[in-house]
Each structure stands twice: as structure tokens, then as C-alpha cells.
Amino acid sequence: RHAEAVRIVYDPRVVSYATLLRVYFSIAHDPTQLNRQGPDQGTSYRSAIFPQSPQQRAVAAAYIAQLGSAHAFAAPIVTRIEGGTFYPAEAYHQDFFRRNPAHPYIVRWDKPKVAAFRAAYPRLVS
16 A cells, blocks of 8 residues: 655664654654644555664554553554555655745645754754
8 A cells, every 4th residue: 555655764873763753753743643644635644654674663663652651642643563665756756845945835834844853853953
């Protein structure tokens, strides 16, 4: 089943997988929304993580369990841990934020998240 996703390539000497999970759950999306994110609806917008190793899978599962036990969100977390092959989107989707900074979707949904990320994680901003 297709899901809109972002492939994150990172250097674990610079940022940990755990930190990436914190950003994902705190800023990138709402992990309590089933089959939707903001105005986008359908199974391709489900909350999912695609770990690239058994270790990442275990860390993600433990983190989700920890957030659930702490009742970190007002509703249950519906994020699923999945597998599958990553397929890059078409060229016109690539760097959409940078190429279309005034697009209404970017202004309404993405720019606030980037601002929140910069405020919450200033040491990760380069």
C-alpha cells in the first residue's frame, strides 16, 4: 500500500535516530490522526515509520510505547511501524517547499512546522 513518505538520510554521529523520532512526533505530524494529516485524507496519509534496520524498529516501537504510557497525546497514537520499498516522488514534487515558498499549502501547513522546528531544535538547524 502506497504511503506518502520522506526518506531521511542522516549521520548518526551528528543526530541520533531517537532525536529524529522526537522531531517526528513533536513537530512533523500528528501521530493521533488515522489516515490523515492536516487537510490530506486517505490511507496514503497514514502515520507510519519505515525503519531501515531491526534496531531502528525496536527503538521506534519502544518510543511509541513510552509516549503511549505517558499519555503524551490527548488521543491514542496510531502511528504504525511498517516496511517496504521507498520510491521517490515525481520531479515536480522534489524540493516543492523551496521552489514554491508562497504556495498556499506551504504557507498554511509547512512554514509553521519549519518555524516550530527551528525554535524547538536550534542546534539541529544548519
